Amino acid sequence: MLEKAFKGSRAYWIWLLALLAVIGVGFGFYLRQLNFGLGITGMSRDVSWGFYIAQFTFLVGVAASAVMLVIPYYLHDYKKFGKITVLGEFLAVSSVIMCLLFIIADLGQPMRLFNVLIHPTPHSMLFWDMIVLNGYLLLNIVIGWNVLEAERNEIPPPQWVKPLIYLSIPWAISIHTVTAFLYCGLPGRGFWLTAVLAPRFLASAFAAGPAFLILLAFIVRRFTNFDAGREQIQTLAKIVTYGALANLFFFLCEVFVAVYSQIPEHTAHLQYLFFGLHGHDVLVPWMWTSIFLMLAAITLLVIPTARRNEAVLGVACVAIFIGIWIDKGLGMISGGFIPNPLHHVSEYVPTFPEIMITIAIYATGFLVLTILYKVVVGVKQEIGE
Amino acid sequence: MDNSRRSFLKIAGVSALGLGGVSGLSAMIPGPVIAEQGTSAPLYKDTQKALTAGRWGMVVDTRKLSRSLCEKMVAACHKAHNVPDHDHERHTIKWIWTDGFEHIFPGKDDEYLPERLNNLPILSLCNQCNNPPCVQACPTKATFQREDGIVMMDFHRCIGCRFCMAACPYGSRSFNFRDPRPAIDEENPDFPTRMKGVVEKCNFCAERLAEGKMPACVEVSEGALVFGDLEDPKSEIRKVLRENYAIRRKQSLGTNPSVYYII
Numbered sequence: 001m002l003e004k005a006f007k008g009s010r011a012y013w014i015w016l017l018a019l020l021a022v023i024g025v026g027f028g029f030y031l032r033q034l035n036f037g038l039g040i041t042g043m044s045r046d047v048s049w050g051f052y053i054a055q056f057t058f059l060v061g062v063a064a065s066a067v068m069l070v071i072p073y074y075l076h077d078y079k080k081f082g083k084i085t086v087l088g089e090f091l092a093v094s095s096v097i098m099c100l101l102f103i104i105a106d107l108g109q110p111m112r113l114f115n116v117l118i119h120p121t122p123h124s125m126l127f128w129d130m131i132v133l134n135g136y137l138l139l140n141i142v143i144g145w146n147v148l149e150a151e152r153n154e155i156p157p158p159q160w161v162k163p164l165i166y167l168s169i170p171w172a173i174s175i176h177t178v179t180a181f182l183y184c185g186l187p188g189r190g191f192w193l194t195a196v197l198a199p200r201f202l203a204s205a206f207a208a209g210p211a212f213l214i215l216l217a218f219i220v221r222r223f224t225n226f227d228a229g230r231e232q233i234q235t236l237a238k239i240v241t242y243g244a245l246a247n248l249f250f251f252l253c254e255v256f257v258a259v260y261s262q263i264p265e266h267t268a269h270l271q272y273l274f275f276g277l278h279g280h281d282v283l284v285p286w287m288w289t290s291i292f293l294m295l296a297a298i299t300l301l302v303i304p305t306a307r308r309n310e311a312v313l314g315v316a317c318v319a320i321f322i323g324i325w326i327d328k329g330l331g332m333i334s335g336g337f338i339p340n341p342l343h344h345v346s347e348y349v350p351t352f353p354e355i356m357i358t359i360a361i362y363a364t365g366f367l368v369l370t371i372l373y374k375v376v377v378g379v380k381q382e383i384g385e
Numbered sequence: 386m387d388n389s390r391r392s393f394l395k396i397a398g399v400s401a402l403g404l405g406g407v408s409g410l411s412a413m414i415p416g417p418v419i420a421e422q423g424t425s426a427p428l429y430k431d432t433q434k435a436l437t438a439g440r441w442g443m444v445v446d447t448r449k450l451s452r453s454l455c456e457k458m459v460a461a462c463h464k465a466h467n468v469p470d471h472d473h474e475r476h477t478i479k480w481i482w483t484d485g486f487e488h489i490f491p492g493k494d495d496e497y498l499p500e501r502l503n504n505l506p507i508l509s510l511c512n513q514c515n516n517p518p519c520v521q522a523c524p525t526k527a528t529f530q531r532e533d534g535i536v537m538m539d540f541h542r543c544i545g546c547r548f549c550m551a552a553c554p555y556g557s558r559s560f561n562f563r564d565p566r567p568a569i570d571e572e573n574p575d576f577p578t579r580m581k582g583v584v585e586k587c588n589f590c591a592e593r594l595a596e597g598k599m600p601a602c603v604e605v606s607e608g609a610l611v612f613g614d615l616e617d618p619k620s621e622i623r624k625v626l627r628e629n630y631a632i633r634r635k636q637s638l639g640t641n642p643s644v645y646y647i648i
Contacts, residue, residue: 036563036564036581037561037562037563037564037581037582038545038560038562038581038582039473039475039476039562039563039581041562042475043475043562044474044475044476044477044562045475045476045477045478045479045550045556045559045560046556048547048550048551048560049547049551103546106546106547107544107545107546107582108543108544108545108546108547108560108561108581108582108583108584109543109544109545109580109582109583110544112525112542112543112544112545113544115524115525115527115542115544116524116525116544118525119525119526119542121523121524121525121526123521124521124522124523124524124548125522125548126522126524126546126548127524130524182548183551186518186522186551186552186554187518187552187554187635187638187639187640188518188553188554188555188635188638189551189554264491264492265491265492336551337551340556341491341553341554341555341556342484342488342489342491342509342555342556343487343488343491344488
């Protein structure tokens with residue numbers, strides 16, 4: 001099936017070359033980082049995780065959201081999703097690849113990466129994150145590829161794929177749960193020390209992931225003759241709506257606990273993010289933008305007539321995606337480090353090389369995604385869908 | 386549970402020694418040292434001079450601290466351990482440093498604090514927690530706890546993920562954001578320098594204890610620091626703790642620090 005990725009229009013090849021160019025530039029900056037050390041980033045002794053780990057966290061959510069297609073199709077027999085489930089699975093594949101690249105980009109000694117395997121340490125959450133992420137990657141490649149191949153041959157998928165599909169459902173939940181456990185099990189980091197972190201991660205993932213999938217479906221429809229289907233997109237839109245509402249609810253629970261209890265270790269971080277602390281406030285406009293985008297998108301999504309209009313739906317999905325990206329990709333990680341455990345405020349702003357490396361990793365993800373989607377669309381055209 | 390974890394960590398420590406068994410590391414392990422290659426078994430032999438303890442601890446007597454004394458202690462430590470002095474704020478490495486009372490003890494800040502405490506620099510260093518969250522977080526056991534309670538780093542195993550830094554509730558850990566070697570004023574050949582991309586922190590001078598010497602900061606502390614075996618009721622540190630009320634940092638977190646402060 002991979003041969004379908006080698007036959008494409010001019011636009012397809014220009015897009016791939018453009019992505020490769022971005023990757024090349026970013027890789028140049030990565031070589032600089034390898035040579036100098038992580039000192040070329042904006043990270044510091046106080047904010048020891050930055051943009052890379054934040055993108056990783058955000059993308060684990062996008063990856064996990066494939067389950068929002070798998071559950072309706074395989075558990076509720078919602079046949080309509082059969083057409084697009086593989087799009088969700090391949091989005092998961094490219095997202096997990098980006099996650100792994102972000103982790104590697106964040107390591108001080110990447111050549112020692114395999115120490116995690118050589119010295120397995122089950123009491124470290126990072127050990128489990130390695131297992132669940134790589135397992136999820138493998139599951140989605142195997143499931144997506146075999147189901148698509150069966151579809152191409154117009155036969156049912158092999159029997160042994162079924163148990164893997166059922167396994168992929170709790171596995172999807174586990175990747176974002178373990179990712180939340182990286183943060184919420186740490187003493188002395190009041191912002192993350194909350195049982196609602198994993199549920200909130202999942203809720204925001206189930207909003208941002210399907211929102212992104214809707215946008216991808218629009219793009220695929222525009223550039224190819226494959227249509228994900230109006231009803232499918234509308235069902236996804238409802239999932240986005242529930243996800244966004246659940247995320248907002250969990251966030252407000254979080255705010256209530258911190259603000260009403262008035263425990264300084266918990267309020268200080270929220271105060272920093274939304275109002276600034278001791279005169280430091282770089283994230284304040286971003287955080288309010290995030291809140292505004294999410295509220296605006298929810299308003300559009302809960303009104304049925306607005307949601308059913310695909311132009312409005314597109315706008316709402318962009319707003320959801322950016323709003324949650326700011327929340328998780330900017331605020332969630334630095335917010336936990338500021339103020340630091342000694343109640344000093346050192347702010348964090350990513351540097352230019354750091355942003356370039358980040359963009360290159362995203363470009364790598366899009367490259368994988370483009371190739372996988374090209375194969376999917378090629379197969380769908382071949383069987384005349 | 387503490388016991389089983391201790392024995393587990395003991396294995397971790399020994400395997401760190403075996404697998405990462407490089408000359409730099411061997412100098413940091415007290416008691417047993419790696420015998421010269423080519424000699425017959427046993428591989429490890431006890432040094433006679435080494436200071437040993439059930440659980441090492443420290444008391445910081447803030448009544449005896451002054452700015453100049455603190456500077457002396459910080460300098461002694463940083464010189465002994467080849468701690469680089471980067472001019473870039475973000476790249477700072479520190480094993481021991483001073484901070485104000487409200488930062489060392491957040492939440493214990495008070496409007497009516499005695500004047501003495503308002504301007505007093507208080508020492509901050511790794512607490513050598515008996516229940517260390519950094520050891521729990523480390524995915525490679527590069528950070529491990531020894532039998533005698535010291536929480537140590539294997540600089541050769543650390544992958545630089547900085548999970549330990551997020552886990553430490555005291556901000557005691559530093560990361561080498563760049564090559565530290567050019568920023569070392571005067572290199573001490575008796576202690577390894579580090580490379581970029583690894584985490585480091587205070588090690589209670591394990592390498593000095595192995596040679597029968599007190600930690601570098603304690604040696605120049607003029608009595609402001611008391612170092613000894615917390616598990617030995619006859620030790621000086623226990624005598625000091627019996628006679629003075631001492632507090633520990635963020636005790637409510639359950640990390641069980643081994644550094645006490647007499648306020």
